[in-house]
Amino acid sequence: MSATAAPTPSVADVRLEQVTKGFDGVVAVDGLSLEIPRGSFFALLGPSGCGKTTTLRMIGGFEEPDEGAIFLGDRPVTGLPPHKRDVNTVFQSYALFPHLTIFENIAFGLRRKGVKGQTLKGRVGEILGMVDLAGMGDRKPRQLSGGQQQRVALARALVNNPQVLLLDEPLGALDLKLRKQMQLTLKQIQHDIGITFLHVTHDQEEAMTMADVIAVMNHGRIEQLGPPEELYETPRTSFVARFLGASNLLPGTVEGQSGVRLASGALVHVEQELPAAGSRVAVGIRPEKVRLAPSRDGENRLSGTIFDRSYVGVATQYTVKTPDGRVSVFAQNTQAGSGTHEPNQAVELSFDPGSAFVVDLTEEENE
Amino acid sequence: MSATAAPTPSVADVRLEQVTKGFDGVVAVDGLSLEIPRGSFFALLGPSGCGKTTTLRMIGGFEEPDEGAIFLGDRPVTGLPPHKRDVNTVFQSYALFPHLTIFENIAFGLRRKGVKGQTLKGRVGEILGMVDLAGMGDRKPRQLSGGQQQRVALARALVNNPQVLLLDEPLGALDLKLRKQMQLTLKQIQHDIGITFLHVTHDQEEAMTMADVIAVMNHGRIEQLGPPEELYETPRTSFVARFLGASNLLPGTVEGQSGVRLASGALVHVEQELPAAGSRVAVGIRPEKVRLAPSRDGENRLSGTIFDRSYVGVATQYTVKTPDGRVSVFAQNTQAGSGTHEPNQAVELSFDPGSAFVVDLTEEENE
Amino acid sequence: MTFIHRHRWLAPLLLLAPGLAWLAVFFVVPLGFLAYQSLQSGTFEQGYTFTWEFSNYRDAITGYDEQLVRSFLYAGIATVATLLISYPLVYWIAFHGGRWKNLLLLFIVAPFFVTYLIRTLAWQNILADQGPVVGFLRDIHVLSADGRLLATTVAVVSGITYNFLPFMALPLYVSLEQIDARLLEAAQDLYASKTKAFLRVTLPLSAPGIVAGTLLTFIPAAGDFINAQLLGTPNQYMIGNVIQSKFLELIDYPAAAALSFVLMGLIMISLLVYARAVGTEKLTG
Amino acid sequence: GGDDDGGGGGAGTTTAELADTLRFSNWQLYIDRDPNDKTKSPSLEQFTAQTGVKVNYVEDVNDNATYFGKIQGPLSQGRGIDRDIIVMTDNSRFPALLISREWVEPLDKGRIPNIANLIEAQQSPPFDPDRTYSIPWVSGITGIATNLQASGGEVVTTMQQLLEDTKLKGKVTLLTEVADTMTPIMLENGDDPSKVTDDSWKRAYDRVKKAVDAGQIRRFTGNDYVADLERGNIAAAVSWSGDVATGLAANKDLRWNLPEKGSDIWTDNMFIPLEGSVPTASEYMNFVLDPKIAAMLAVGIGYISPVKGVKDEAVKLDPESANNPLIFPDDDILSNVHQFDSDALNNETYTQQWQTLLGA
Amino acid sequence: MTTAAETLPARPRPSIAARVWAFVRRHLLAAYSVLALVYLMLPIAVVILFSFNQPATQFNYTWQQFTLDNWTSWDAVPGIRDSVILSLEIAFLSTIMATALGTLVALALVRHRFRGRGPTNLLVFLPMATPEIVLGASLLTLFLQMRYPTGFTTIFIAHVMFIISYVVVTVKARLVGFDRHLEEAAMDLGANEWTTFVKVTLPLIAPAILSAALLGFAISIDDFVITYFNAGSETTFPLFVWGAARVAVPPQVNVVASAIFILALAAMTLNVLFQSRRGRQAKGTA
Numbered sequence A, B: 001m002s003a004t005a006a007p008t009p010s011v012a013d014v015r016l017e018q019v020t021k022g023f024d025g026v027v028a029v030d031g032l033s034l035e036i037p038r039g040s041f042f043a044l045l046g047p048s049g050c051g052k053t054t055t056l057r058m059i060g061g062f063e064e065p066d067e068g069a070i071f072l073g074d075r076p077v078t079g080l081p082p083h084k085r086d087v088n089t090v091f092q093s094y095a096l097f098p099h100l101t102i103f104e105n106i107a108f109g110l111r112r113k114g115v116k117g118q119t120l121k122g123r124v125g126e127i128l129g130m131v132d133l134a135g136m137g138d139r140k141p142r143q144l145s146g147g148q149q150q151r152v153a154l155a156r157a158l159v160n161n162p163q164v165l166l167l168d169e170p171l172g173a174l175d176l177k178l179r180k181q182m183q184l185t186l187k188q189i190q191h192d193i194g195i196t197f198l199h200v201t202h203d204q205e206e207a208m209t210m211a212d213v214i215a216v217m218n219h220g221r222i223e224q225l226g227p228p229e230e231l232y233e234t235p236r237t238s239f240v241a242r243f244l245g246a247s248n249l250l251p252g253t254v255e256g257q258s259g260v261r262l263a264s265g266a267l268v269h270v271e272q273e274l275p276a277a278g279s280r281v282a283v284g285i286r287p288e289k290v291r292l293a294p295s296r297d298g299e300n301r302l303s304g305t306i307f308d309r310s311y312v313g314v315a316t317q318y319t320v321k322t323p324d325g326r327v328s329v330f331a332q333n334t335q336a337g338s339g340t341h342e343p344n345q346a347v348e349l350s351f352d353p354g355s356a357f358v359v360d361l362t363e364e365e366n367e
Numbered sequence C: 001m002t003f004i005h006r007h008r009w010l011a012p013l014l015l016l017a018p019g020l021a022w023l024a025v026f027f028v029v030p031l032g033f034l035a036y037q038s039l040q041s042g043t044f045e046q047g048y049t050f051t052w053e054f055s056n057y058r059d060a061i062t063g064y065d066e067q068l069v070r071s072f073l074y075a076g077i078a079t080v081a082t083l084l085i086s087y088p089l090v091y092w093i094a095f096h097g098g099r100w101k102n103l104l105l106l107f108i109v110a111p112f113f114v115t116y117l118i119r120t121l122a123w124q125n126i127l128a129d130q131g132p133v134v135g136f137l138r139d140i141h142v143l144s145a146d147g148r149l150l151a152t153t154v155a156v157v158s159g160i161t162y163n164f165l166p167f168m169a170l171p172l173y174v175s176l177e178q179i180d181a182r183l184l185e186a187a188q189d190l191y192a193s194k195t196k197a198f199l200r201v202t203l204p205l206s207a208p209g210i211v212a213g214t215l216l217t218f219i220p221a222a223g224d225f226i227n228a229q230l231l232g233t234p235n236q237y238m239i240g241n242v243i244q245s246k247f248l249e250l251i252d253y254p255a256a257a258a259l260s261f262v263l264m265g266l267i268m269i270s271l272l273v274y275a276r277a278v279g280t281e282k283l284t285g
Numbered sequence D: 001g002g003d004d005d006g007g008g009g010g011a012g013t014t015t016a017e018l019a020d021t022l023r024f025s026n027w028q029l030y031i032d033r034d035p036n037d038k039t040k041s042p043s044l045e046q047f048t049a050q051t052g053v054k055v056n057y058v059e060d061v062n063d064n065a066t067y068f069g070k071i072q073g074p075l076s077q078g079r080g081i082d083r084d085i086i087v088m089t090d091n092s093r094f095p096a097l098l099i100s101r102e103w104v105e106p107l108d109k110g111r112i113p114n115i116a117n118l119i120e121a122q123q124s125p126p127f128d129p130d131r132t133y134s135i136p137w138v139s140g141i142t143g144i145a146t147n148l149q150a151s152g153g154e155v156v157t158t159m160q161q162l163l164e165d166t167k168l169k170g171k172v173t174l175l176t177e178v179a180d181t182m183t184p185i186m187l188e189n190g191d192d193p194s195k196v197t198d199d200s201w202k203r204a205y206d207r208v209k210k211a212v213d214a215g216q217i218r219r220f221t222g223n224d225y226v227a228d229l230e231r232g233n234i235a236a237a238v239s240w241s242g243d244v245a246t247g248l249a250a251n252k253d254l255r256w257n258l259p260e261k262g263s264d265i266w267t268d269n270m271f272i273p274l275e276g277s278v279p280t281a282s283e284y285m286n287f288v289l290d291p292k293i294a295a296m297l298a299v300g301i302g303y304i305s306p307v308k309g310v311k312d313e314a315v316k317l318d319p320e321s322a323n324n325p326l327i328f329p330d331d332d333i334l335s336n337v338h339q340f341d342s343d344a345l346n347n348e349t350y351t352q353q354w355q356t357l358l359g360a
Numbered sequence E: 001m002t003t004a005a006e007t008l009p010a011r012p013r014p015s016i017a018a019r020v021w022a023f024v025r026r027h028l029l030a031a032y033s034v035l036a037l038v039y040l041m042l043p044i045a046v047v048i049l050f051s052f053n054q055p056a057t058q059f060n061y062t063w064q065q066f067t068l069d070n071w072t073s074w075d076a077v078p079g080i081r082d083s084v085i086l087s088l089e090i091a092f093l094s095t096i097m098a099t100a101l102g103t104l105v106a107l108a109l110v111r112h113r114f115r116g117r118g119p120t121n122l123l124v125f126l127p128m129a130t131p132e133i134v135l136g137a138s139l140l141t142l143f144l145q146m147r148y149p150t151g152f153t154t155i156f157i158a159h160v161m162f163i164i165s166y167v168v169v170t171v172k173a174r175l176v177g178f179d180r181h182l183e184e185a186a187m188d189l190g191a192n193e194w195t196t197f198v199k200v201t202l203p204l205i206a207p208a209i210l211s212a213a214l215l216g217f218a219i220s221i222d223d224f225v226i227t228y229f230n231a232g233s234e235t236t237f238p239l240f241v242w243g244a245a246r247v248a249v250p251p252q253v254n255v256v257a258s259a260i261f262i263l264a265l266a267a268m269t270l271n272v273l274f275q276s277r278r279g280r281q282a283k284g285t286a
């Protein structure tokens, strides 16, 4: 299904066709098809062990697919060794050469291409400036902080301006503050030089803030692919709904186009069109789209009691017990103080049919 | 100052008095005094290198303070070797014994205390259940995933039910999803068994969601100490303001009690009482407390143009250029769609004097 | 080179070929010849012919049981001694050596760099009957007035111990050095005294080193003949002395070959027994 | 044997056929040395001066058995051992073996006129009756050396003391060479060492074995007893006469005696191994049979020369050692020394028993 | 609580006791270790000391008087010079050969998954698990049967054979900790297998190879038994010592031994420094 799901863009920079890869028994990547539009910032998002790195390594040429083909541009690259592929990788572990200076680390690729002397100096100096490490050229990697090393790894790859840049959780090793900051830097750089970035991560927030297109992977397949907003607002599977941000999923059965009958018997309306009547579905609603207030007309309503309240500064998160299970609510703290409602208080929940989505459970249960 | 800030609880489980510790020149902990109320979930929050681990290690008995004294309950423990202290530590690296099974890892402490046979089996089995690893007892650590290992480390410490449990960034090595989940588990367990947790982290969100009391550390000293809400709503230093969530800090000068005159000349009112007129301060306002809308009466207002918009699913984050610098705004996505305002659009920002806070810059600049 | 990339399975073969070939031709094949020779019969005067002379083995065992037992006894004692002597030392270096670690380590390997024979001769000199050591031991009545060290079992065993100590110390150091200090902290945190922490954590984790060290010490020790020759008397002679003289002086090749295989066989057996005890992967590591 | 090592061979008379180097394997401390430069040997230098043949003199013979073991490999395959002269003792089985196996080249007698200088006793040894293959180097007498300090002032003069005196327990060494040890014992037993019978052998053997089992005997040795004796690690040792002259001279506590009931005399002989340069080797043998040279050697190494008229030459060189009875034994010494039975040396059972006694 | 500073209680008693005990114990271990080191150094000290002795007789056992002659005229003993030279030649050649072969094997073992790793490991391990005397004897048998004259070549062959295993083990140990991503990074940056090996792999495993070589050299120059069997009429330094020991070991032997010792120690020290520097570098990216 993922194949059909892929958008067909003007030009594809990277194309995977039915690629499968297994490691002694374990299927790491499972008949995966993918097109990465030129110049896009493409994020491969998925839980640990879902096959992200493996996919990346196959594109980079470090692993050969068992089946399927890989194209860079229109050129099939299957069987081509890494040094013959016009892609560069930023490794999670950075993999900086400990015995070379920062300058030589960055110059490594250029030297292989025979760039020399002033040209070399120029190019390296320039890129060093870009990742603002100017003047650090003579240090050895171990003399740099994690964040700096990370930027060197980036520079080392970028300086060859490859057709595609592969990043395997480049920010994984950095602490929160530094990560946020590097996210901006990366986005900025990609925006400036405009080459295709394939960014692997398991941090959904990172993917959402950075990527133009996100592919959510699970068990070596692509569950859904599209722009962040699309994925977030209308996830097609419960996995995506849960993995990309938090979701309340209320199981029920479709009653014609009128709506979905929940387990509790309540009927909820959803603008998104529904599968055939009678099919088992879950109505999804994001915590931030649920209001702790009586419903205005046209809105869906649920009632329950507040089970838990947790203050996270920017907002207060409520967990509300309802007949249809626990519903979590995200309420921005627009005022000082930890929100308005108390635990065990009976409340009414309401949400707009337009912001709810539906996940078809039947096919998932068949899997 | 931290001392006065500390709540004076019924009983203190851990007490540090003027503790100082240096490593060949570097002062890691600097005259730190602290009281941790019995049964509380206490978070020690601070940037990398600020002395958190060192503090913890001194309480655990792995380092001796250069000056000052440490009490567990009312008992001074300075100089007591670790195995004589009724505290247990969950190490950031887990430090599971690779040569022992999970069962034996957990049983280690009990055996030292001479617990045997059925009692031992019982206790270990019980705790294994609690961290739901039942049936994994015979595995070796390397056969477990990061999250599972983490839970073993936790179980190994908890099974001895110590007076105090020390946790040094126990979730640092886990990926986001797992971390969130473990946060709940931890909180739950602490709630159930009710022993004192001293939790070290540099993830402010983690601290806020989990702790009853947070101490923010910087350069080996405590900058501010109090319940999450207090720290978040009224940070006393710009460091705390920045480190605990995002803050917009607008520099200005106090004009009597009337308000603060910003660089741009605008006058902002703040409910919190102000330092002496003329003193340099920064008015702080949290992004989620700024509204992208004309001010109602009594509200402060700033005007500017939208510089950047970024969609993060649960909310849309705007960066607004104003005469007083960039102001970031957090707008919950209550509806589907990525927010209401477009880049370069001119907007009016407004916020309630009650939700603004003031940071005194003079003393900071003197430092 | 792209060729290599395509035929990855070839790479290891190319890398292995020369080294393994050398070992095959100059280690395995010779053993074959040795086996062949061990089944020959005849005398030096009449020359030797291959006759499946299995009695050579019987004679080897029955004729030199004394030396065989001695070899394994001495090697065993020496191995234990090296372990007891080097463990605390290496432990100290690994955990308290600080930035002197590597330097101190040099002290341990230092004996390697003095020719084996000369080391042993030095002991011959140190333990001499008129030497200071014996003198001291006589004074404190550990030795009787005309007691001696040289040309005794003590001398031979301590010679072996000294000469093979580095073989024990180095692997020990490696395994101890790898132990994560935090594990010991964890143990103490879990109420283990320093001693308990050592017994329950350090010791088990250093097992691989002990295993490797034991092998590297015991095997050469069992085949040694220099120490018995220079520090002992015929009553301390080990199987090595016999093999050596049969090969090089009596030119009784079949007997010598048979003895060699008996020695090898016994060593292999003890290895297997040992492997049973500690697990095979640690042996071939 | 082949002559293909460029050394030339067979009969010849001109120096043209001489190899440019003489490769000579000998025992340690067995050649005269320039006291100022121990690497130089006057006699060898003189040989080079006379013939223009350099000498590559190697002291790699440590004992007969080991050295034979080392060279027999190539020899048994008809190959040379990169030596022109080797030296072996007549009280071992090896001289006979070398000849019977044809592992040695016949001498070029034409080049050895000085063979006439040999004393009678040396003209026809049992293993090589008419000196076809061998020329004697020097002879030695086996006796008993004592270190008075270690022996408590008592001088050991009989094998009986050596083997049975408990005061010497563990401080006695015997020689690994069967003849050297057995001859004096047999003599004490009243047996004839030159005609060994199973009984006489057994009597002697049992005495030694008893001593060994009792821990009386510390070790069986080659030259290495000298070191132990000098240091006082051992009190008494079966000892070669020349060692006294060389090693023990300095130490005042040392005494050397011929056992009261007599002992054995032995001779080291030069051979030309296969592919050795016969002309060169023969030239050298002739050279050392010259009384002047023989005297240099005798005085230099302290052993008995097989050459007539050496003593007169020795007097000129060094009167003191000329009067040394160990180098120039008088008749009552000579009448008291015997040669060991060469058949006994080749007797397999004896050899086996002896080896087990040696512990290997 | 700010006032707590004044009311600081005195350090509680048990802690002092504990500290003292800990102190004592730590230093017991230290003291023992020092003794052990002395024990290790004693013979070496003796050897070096007597290299400066001027013995009265040919026997160099009792200290007479200090002299440098033995050092200045270290080759004043017939045969010693040749034997030393021979030993060095053998050690150099066999070390180079063995290091090359062994390193390749180690690379294969660590880097590649292939059938027959088990047997390979075993084949590498066995020579170390075989007594030298058996190695020497069996090789001699081979040469006898092949009617190959023993001498320089056979010594060389023998030494390479038993050094290889040690090289493999040493290099392997270091390679295991080697971050494969570094090589992938190199290839990713356009370096082919060869360039990658030369520019990245080799520089990084150089210390391992170097120490393997040092070890090999030490073993080779020290070997007596195997050489004893296969030397033919050649005489290496250990063989020379063996011979000399039959009569009297001249002080020059001590001189050579001391010299070898000192040089080796110097080399090791350099290597160690080199190592620790590399070590820190490696951690830099780890």
Ligand SMILES: Nc1ncnc2c1ncn2[C@@H]1O[C@H](COP(=O)(O)OP(=O)(O)OP(=O)(O)O)[C@@H](O)[C@H]1O
Pocket: A023, A024, A026, A027, A028, A046, A047, A048, A049, A050, A051, A052, A053, A054, A055, A202
């Ligand atoms: N070299 C290998 N040998 C065996 N199995 C492997 C290998 N590499 C990956 N795998 C398996 O393939 C699956 C996918 O691995 P991969 O590294 O691609 O996951 P990932 O998405 O990168 O996970 P993470 O987010 O933790 O990096 C996992 O089950 C892993 O165990």
Ligand SMILES: Nc1ncnc2c1ncn2[C@@H]1O[C@H](COP(=O)(O)OP(=O)(O)OP(=O)(O)O)[C@@H](O)[C@H]1O
Pocket: B023, B024, B026, B027, B028, B046, B047, B048, B049, B050, B051, B052, B053, B054, B055, B202
């Ligand atoms: N054993 C040590 N030797 C020398 N300096 C040390 C040692 N331990 C800590 N330090 C120094 O003390 C300071 C505080 O270290 P500490 O580990 O307590 O920080 P931290 O808050 O735990 O940082 P992180 O969040 O990265 O763990 C740092 O500057 C560190 O370099």
Ligand SMILES: [Mg+2]
Pocket: A052, A053, A054, A168
């Ligand atoms: Mg990965």
Ligand SMILES: [Mg+2]
Pocket: B052, B053, B054, B168
């Ligand atoms: Mg820390």
